[in-house]
Amino acid sequence: MVLLDAAAATVPRSQLVVATFDHGTGTAATAALDLVERSTSTLGIKFVGGHAGSSLESEAEFREARWNFLREVADRENAIISTAHSSDDQVETIVMRVLRDAGARGLAGLFAESDILRPLLRLTRRDLARYARAQGLTWVEDPSNTSSQFLRNRVRHDLLPALRHVRVNLDAELLALARKAARWRADVEAYVSSAVELRTFAETPGLDVCANALASRTTSELCVLWPAIAAHAGLVLDRRGTVRLAEFTRDGRVGSRIQLAGGWEVTRSRDLLQLRASDQVRPTPELLALSNDTQWGDWSFRPGSAEVDDDVSDHWCAWLPTDRPLSVRIWEAGDAMIAVDGAPPCKVKHLLSDAGVTGHERTGWPVVLAGDQVVWIPGVRRSDAATVRSGRPGLPFVCEYTNR
Numbered sequence: 001m002v003l004l005d006a007a008a009a010t011v012p013r014s015q016l017v018v019a020t021f022d023h024g025t026g027t028a029a030t031a032a033l034d035l036v037e038r039s040t041s042t043l044g045i046k047f048v049g050g051h052a053g054s055s056l057e058s059e060a061e062f063r064e065a066r067w068n069f070l071r072e073v074a075d076r077e078n079a080i081i082s083t084a085h086s087s088d089d090q091v092e093t094i095v096m097r098v099l100r101d102a103g104a105r106g107l108a109g110l111f112a113e114s115d116i117l118r119p120l121l122r123l124t125r126r127d128l129a130r131y132a133r134a135q136g137l138t139w140v141e142d143p144s145n146t147s148s149q150f151l152r153n154r155v156r157h158d159l160l161p162a163l164r165h166v167r168v169n170l171d172a173e174l175l176a177l178a179r180k181a182a183r184w185r186a187d188v189e190a191y192v193s194s195a196v197e198l199r200t201f202a203e204t205p206g207l208d209v210c211a212n213a214l215a216s217r218t219t220s221e222l223c224v225l226w227p228a229i230a231a232h233a234g235l236v237l238d239r240r241g242t243v244r245l246a247e248f249t250r251d252g253r254v255g256s257r258i259q260l261a262g263g264w265e266v267t268r269s270r271d272l273l274q275l276r277a278s279d280q281v282r283p284t285p286e287l288l289a290l291s292n293d294t295q296w297g298d299w300s301f302r303p304g305s306a307e308v309d310d311d312v313s314d315h316w317c318a319w320l321p322t323d324r325p326l327s328v329r330i331w332e333a334g335d336a337m338i339a340v341d342g343a344p345p346c347k348v349k350h351l352l353s354d355a356g357v358t359g360h361e362r363t364g365w366p367v368v369l370a371g372d373q374v375v376w377i378p379g380v381r382r383s384d385a386a387t388v389r390s391g392r393p394g395l396p397f398v399c400e401y402t403n404r
Contacts, residue, residue, distance in 0.1 A: 001139045002128045003084035003120060004036070008043050017046045019073040021066045024052035025144040032140040048073050059150050082117040085110055087175065088125040092155050094174045095163075099155075101239060104181045105227050111182035113189070185228075192228045200232060207233035207275040211268070214249050222246035233275050235264055249273060254358055269358035282364055285329035288320070290395060296328050299366055299378070300400045316379050316400070318386040322393045324371035331367045337374040341384045348377060355380040366399075 020036045022029045033049050040047040050069040056062050074081050093109040164170050197210035223246045227237045241260045248258050252268040259265050265278040283297035294301040336345035352362050368376040375386040378399035
């Protein structure tokens, strides 16, 4: 309510949107949302209310639901999120991070660079209450804020008062520590941005990291760099995941992979370390259409638009026989292709590796089959069965990888 009052007094009201989320903790939470809605109506400010879709229990569930709602509203309104976090919230956050054995990156807390505005962060909760009383503001106290069920409340009401009793300047010391951590964190992120080649993707969560940029780093240095690198993919690494990833960076073989918490995995290719959400849906086998384009995941197959000669080295094109059903699927272990008539079959795995296709790219790479025979590995190799033959029915096809 203090943030609302201050914003209404300093920002044109037509530029404000007030978003409030009811976590479903009881009548007080509902009353708080109603109070905000009435206040914004009186002030002539747009209001958006949100409600928990199911019963939430943990602090993490509350936080995730609230931030999903706020970011959805901000995206829809093309707005910047501003919150009413105070310096007391920051002190509590730092202590909770210490309890969880956070490193310097985590100890920055709410001082870390962010796209979230926190204009009240230098003020204490007591300052805000004094302002509210002076302005005649009303607010709702939610009983859940005193429940010992939640760690933050135990830190706020039990641990911090005990620590302050024996260390009078505790708050100032913790805030100073967080400011140093925030500067350190910003320096690491600036180094990563300038010295480590990264590639993110617009449609799917993931990140490609140039392996050469990390090759000479010690495990300790990698433990500093990887949390900042992973943040570019929206991945928050815990301490165990950071150490495992640092060791994998130094020791992982081409084609090997490790699983990380939160449904992520990292694969080592020849030149890259590739972070991907491990639960990404992979496309299922599909028949190729002969008269129109076939979109298969990030791959597009276009018929009848190019001539394919026997000696053309562009393996993104192929002349496919039409006397058998044509289909595309992800390559499987054990797949082999007879590249040259009369020669022994070559394993698809080896053909992909020889072409430099490794890591996550190799995991989802397609093969095209005529009947049950692999005849084309797009971009890699086509067999004699996928070249022009006099008197044999067929169609030219072009493949494009649309997520490159």
